[in-house]
Amino acid sequence: MNQIVNITIDGIECMAQKGQYIVDAAKDNGIYIPTLCNYPGVKPRGSCRICTVKVNGRLMTACTTPVSENMEIINEDPELADLRKAIIELFFIEGNHFCPACEKSGNCELQALAYRYKIMVPRFPYAFPQRELDASNPKLVKDQNRCILCKRCIRGIHDEKGRTIFAYRRRGTHVEIGVDPKIGKDLSDDLAQKSMDICPVGALLVREKGFDVPIGERKYDKQSIGSDIEEKR
Amino acid sequence: MKKYTQKVLDKYHHDKTRLMDILIEIQSEYGYISSEVITIIAQDLNMSEVDVEQTISFYHFFSMKPTGKFSIYLNNSAVANMMGRNEVAAAFEKETGIKFGETTPDGLIGLYETSCIGMNDQEPAAIINNRIFTKLTAFRVKEIIRDIKEGKEIEKMFSASFGDGANRNALVKSVVSNNIRKIGPILDPDYKVGEAIKKIIKMTPEEVIAEVKHSNIRGRGGAGFPTGLKWEFCRNAEGEKKYIFCNADEGEPGTFKDRVILTELPRLLFEGMVVAGYAVGASEGILYLRYEYKYLENYLEDILKAAREKNYLGKNIMGKNGFNFDIRIQFGAGAYVCGEESALIESAEGKRGEPRDRPPFPVEKGYLEMPTVVNNVETLCSVVKVILNGGDWYRSFGTADSTGTKLLSISGDCRNPGVYEVAWGFSVNDILEMVGKSGNVQAVQVGGPSGSLIGPDEFNRTLGYEDLATGGSLIIFGEHRDLLEDVVLNFMEFFIEESCGSCSTCRILPTVLKQKLEKILNARGIAQDIADIENWGKFLKASRCGLGQTAANPLLTSIKNFRHLYEEKLQTAKEYDTGFDLSAAVKDACEVTHRIPNI
Numbered sequence: 085m086n087q088i089v090n091i092t093i094d095g096i097e098c099m100a101q102k103g104q105y106i107v108d109a110a111k112d113n114g115i116y117i118p119t120l121c122n123y124p125g126v127k128p129r130g131s132c133r134i135c136t137v138k139v140n141g142r143l144m145t146a147c148t149t150p151v152s153e154n155m156e157i158i159n160e161d162p163e164l165a166d167l168r169k170a171i172i173e174l175f176f177i178e179g180n181h182f183c184p185a186c187e188k189s190g191n192c193e194l195q196a197l198a199y200r201y202k203i204m205v206p207r208f209p210y211a212f213p214q215r216e217l218d219a220s221n222p223k224l225v226k227d228q229n230r231c232i233l234c235k236r237c238i239r240g241i242h243d244e245k246g247r248t249i250f251a252y253r254r255r256g257t258h259v260e261i262g263v264d265p266k267i268g269k270d271l272s273d274d275l276a277q278k279s280m281d282i283c284p285v286g287a288l289l290v291r292e293k294g295f296d297v298p299i300g301e302r303k304y305d306k307q308s309i310g311s312d313i314e315e316k317r
Numbered sequence: 318m319k320k321y322t323q324k325v326l327d328k329y330h331h332d333k334t335r336l337m338d339i340l341i342e343i344q345s346e347y348g349y350i351s352s353e354v355i356t357i358i359a360q361d362l363n364m365s366e367v368d369v370e371q372t373i374s375f376y377h378f379f380s381m382k383p384t385g386k387f388s389i390y391l392n393n394s395a396v397a398n399m400m401g402r403n404e405v406a407a408a409f410e411k412e413t414g415i416k417f418g419e420t421t422p423d424g425l426i427g428l429y430e431t432s433c434i435g436m437n438d439q440e441p442a443a444i445i446n447n448r449i450f451t452k453l454t455a456f457r458v459k460e461i462i463r464d465i466k467e468g469k470e471i472e473k474m475f476s477a478s479f480g481d482g483a484n485r486n487a488l489v490k491s492v493v494s495n496n497i498r499k500i501g502p503i504l505d506p507d508y509k510v511g512e513a514i515k516k517i518i519k520m521t522p523e524e525v526i527a528e529v530k531h532s533n534i535r536g537r538g539g540a541g542f543p544t545g546l547k548w549e550f551c552r553n554a555e556g557e558k559k560y561i562f563c564n565a566d567e568g569e570p571g572t573f574k575d576r577v578i579l580t581e582l583p584r585l586l587f588e589g590m591v592v593a594g595y596a597v598g599a600s601e602g603i604l605y606l607r608y609e610y611k612y613l614e615n616y617l618e619d620i621l622k623a624a625r626e627k628n629y630l631g632k633n634i635m636g637k638n639g640f641n642f643d644i645r646i647q648f649g650a651g652a653y654v655c656g657e658e659s660a661l662i663e664s665a666e667g668k669r670g671e672p673r674d675r676p677p678f679p680v681e682k683g684y685l686e687m688p689t690v691v692n693n694v695e696t697l698c699s700v701v702k703v704i705l706n707g708g709d710w711y712r713s714f715g716t717a718d719s720t721g722t723k724l725l726s727i728s729g730d731c732r733n734p735g736v737y738e739v740a741w742g743f744s745v746n747d748i749l750e751m752v753g754k755s756g757n758v759q760a761v762q763v764g765g766p767s768g769s770l771i772g773p774d775e776f777n778r779t780l781g782y783e784d785l786a787t788g789g790s791l792i793i794f795g796e797h798r799d800l801l802e803d804v805v806l807n808f809m810e811f812f813i814e815e816s817c818g819s820c821s822t823c824r825i826l827p828t829v830l831k832q833k834l835e836k837i838l839n840a841r842g843i844a845q846d847i848a849d850i851e852n853w854g855k856f857l858k859a860s861r862c863g864l865g866q867t868a869a870n871p872l873l874t875s876i877k878n879f880r881h882l883y884e885e886k887l888q889t890a891k892e893y894d895t896g897f898d899l900s901a902a903v904k905d906a907c908e909v910t911h912r913i914p915n916i
């Protein structure tokens with residue numbers, strides 16, 4: 085039984101299904117809340133913080149917070165806009181993102197968000213970390229320079245026994261993604277492609293394949309991220 | 318190694334949620350967890366190897382490389398530094414011939430740094446093979462290293478006398494001192510075990526909760542959530558099984574009062590867990606104990622055993638039909654963030670100690686998805702006294718909003734560091750008088766690094782939820798201390814070290830902010846840098862848990878209360894400075910090419 089609850093987003097009255105996450109409810113109502121670590125069909129894990137909204141005045145992540153009756157949500161105000169911009173900038177300074185040389189350029193959600201938020205140059209100084217490129221897997225290349233540690237690969241990719249193929253390693257500023265040396269070796273083509281698709285950036289790439297679609301003709305080259313949702317309003 | 322690993326896996330019934338215990342046993346046995354062992358564990362528990370590794374690599378006291386037959390973990394908290402840690406650290410390096418982070422070539426000794434180990438009242442302190450060594454000096458370090466090299470057993474390496482009270486117990490035998498300086502109703506040694514249990518079994522669980530609510534007691538772990546309400550939520554939540562967790566992770570630098578309770582009044586604590594279990598309808602209690610307090614393990618287990626024999630724990634407790642409750646100890650493995658209640662639960666389930674997204678809250682969906690209460694050590698002890706003497710009695714202490722008494726952990730520049738039990742409503746000035754200040758006090762850090770650094774013009778403020786809320790840590794800094802260098806910088810390093818790394822904000826920003834501070838300390842700062850810290854620090858509020866949300870507090874509260882210290886260091890003539898040091902950057906290249914930089 086689907087129960088309907090009434091909520092407002094930026095003062096707009098919306099209807100949503102009880103228990104639905106705020107991002108999904110907003111989407112159904114033609115309102116785009118930016119996301120990065122969220123992925124359809126995968127259990128949410130509020131780690132990128134980009135979907136932060138104000139719920140009854142408190143900062144909450146829209147991808148993990150279920151709607152409830154009479155919830156008042158603010159998705160757009162100067163403070164949130166600045167916060168989201170800052171978060172995108174933080175990702176750019178944390179890693180090494182050389183977009184023009186990246187296979188994911190144009191399909192990358194981070195790059196697309198940077199365009200949407202009109203980021204020219206980050207306010208924070210670049211960290212220029214030493215990061216590794218791991219090409220030991222026969223199917224995939226993992227480039228830690230581009231990883232934003234969203235955990236989509238960890239949460240979304242499992243082998244037939246339900247084991248994770250990707251995992252975090254260490255903690256804090258030292259966190260990186262590990263690819264399982266054993267079960268990762270027998271990755272099927274299908275799962276390798278799935279891994280690449282689930283990665284919002286160019287950190288996981290299928291080997292020996294690339295630039296099938298020329299840069300300039302890719303998803304976000306043509307259309308701003310989120311505009312498909314907003315068109316439905 | 319294979320056989321032993323298999324034995325450990327059997328012991329924990331090949332249960333993936335007991336991975337922490339499995340790893341702890343292997344780490345203690347071999348001093349590290351080898352890739353061979355990881356393969357066995359992964360296969361046995363139907364996990365991938367990277368999955369096992371992601372738990373291992375999260376915790377400070379797990380290692381995938383040998384850590385030395387004697388692994389020495391020297392505390393690096395601000396107070397340890399104030400008490401002469403640098404000299405001690407240098408002595409360790411000199412005597413062993415290795416640097417921190419290394420092991421000796423023969424594999425005998427490993428030297429490591431570690432965050433606050435809960436001994437701020439007796440620094441510098443270190444942990445060596447799960448034993449605590451306090452008040453270290455360069456001389457003592459020489460003795461210790463000599464003893465190790467001579468092959469002495471760790472138990473025989475202590476100097477003549479043990480600490481006070483139960484630290485002398487045959488199962489503890491530790492040089493740690495309790496330093497109890499002021500006793501109130503909670504620390505009162507005149508306590509008879511079991512009286513509260515006898516009382517509650519004649520009450521309904523609802524009546525117990527009502528009494529706790531009436532006392533108005535709020536959580537003592539820092540967040541201050543009303544305890545009775547928490548219990549009621551959990552009691553009313555649906556679940557086949559319910560759990561009581563006692564949070565004994567005590568990781569906030571400067572806090573050590575839970576250590577003292579665990580040493581002197583463990584029976585009181587366990588009774589509090591039983592009371593909570595009865596009220597909530599839980600059948601299992603878990604004491605999540607920080608690994609740093611491993612030296613108390615045998616002692617605590619022995620007390621639990623005695624409690625079972627007396628039927629304070631077990632089936633049909635004290636003759637009450639159907640009232641079953643038992644307690645087990647779950648150790649952490651070195652991660653401050655595991656003190657956050659949902660991270661603590663994750664850790665107890667054998668995973669990385671990453672806080673969960675809330676809602677759902679632990680009272681709805683906690684340990685193994687079941688309704689769970691997490692309470693601080695002191696909260697659970699206080700509740701026993703509430704039951705024994707009534708909510709009205711409890712309310713006669715403290716203020717209207719902050720009822721009862723609070724245990725304070727006081728350290729730093731004062732004559733009598735230690736634990737003080739005072740009624741809420743005490744002012745900072747009262748406290749300074751109580752502890753015997755030595756010289757002029759420049760600042761007090763209230764509530765640990767996540768709290769605030771205040772100066773003399775705020776010493777008339779009072780402790781309590783309505784003014785200065787605190788988990789109980791107060792660190793006093795005399796006028797000779799360099800607050801920015803010795804305190805703020807150290808605290809920022811602590812947060813950077815202890816972030817779980819899952820939120821973008823908390824993983825990245827504190828480092829950016831610390832670099833700003835360093836730029837100012839290096840005399841390269843400009844006015845804009847202070848403004849940047851203030852503006853950027855706000856973004857941390859969007860982090861998932863309290864660690865990230867408060868990680869800029871050392872900077873923000875010190876800028877607010879000690880702005881002059883920052884301003885003194887700024888370059889006044891400059892409006893722009895990247896902080897980039899060109900001559901330093903080209904130094905190596907110049908040396909190689911024998912050129913002199915023309916800048």
Ligand SMILES: Cc1cc2nc3c(=O)[nH]c(=O)nc-3n(C[C@H](O)[C@H](O)[C@H](O)COP(=O)(O)O)c2cc1C
Pocket residue numbers: 535536537538539540541542544564565566567568569653654655656657658659691692693694696697862863864
């Ligand atoms: C980073 C972090 C560390 C914490 N560490 C502790 C701790 O060591 N002990 C504790 O009791 N509470 C700690 N807390 C608070 C717990 O999340 C929780 O609020 C508390 O255990 C609840 O018990 P109480 O209601 O009895 O205070 C911590 C919170 C955060 C965010």
Ligand code: SF4
Pocket residue numbers: 230231232233234235236237238250261282283284285287288
């Ligand atoms: S590899 Fe890609 S999907 Fe995985 S955490 Fe990094 S950015 Fe996310």
Ligand code: SF4
Pocket residue numbers: 654671672815816817818819820821823824860861862863864865866
């Ligand atoms: S705020 Fe920091 S410690 Fe807390 S969940 Fe986020 S990254 Fe982890």
Ligand code: FES
Pocket residue numbers: 118119120121122129130131132133134135136145146147148
């Ligand atoms: S999309 Fe919600 S936190 Fe990342």
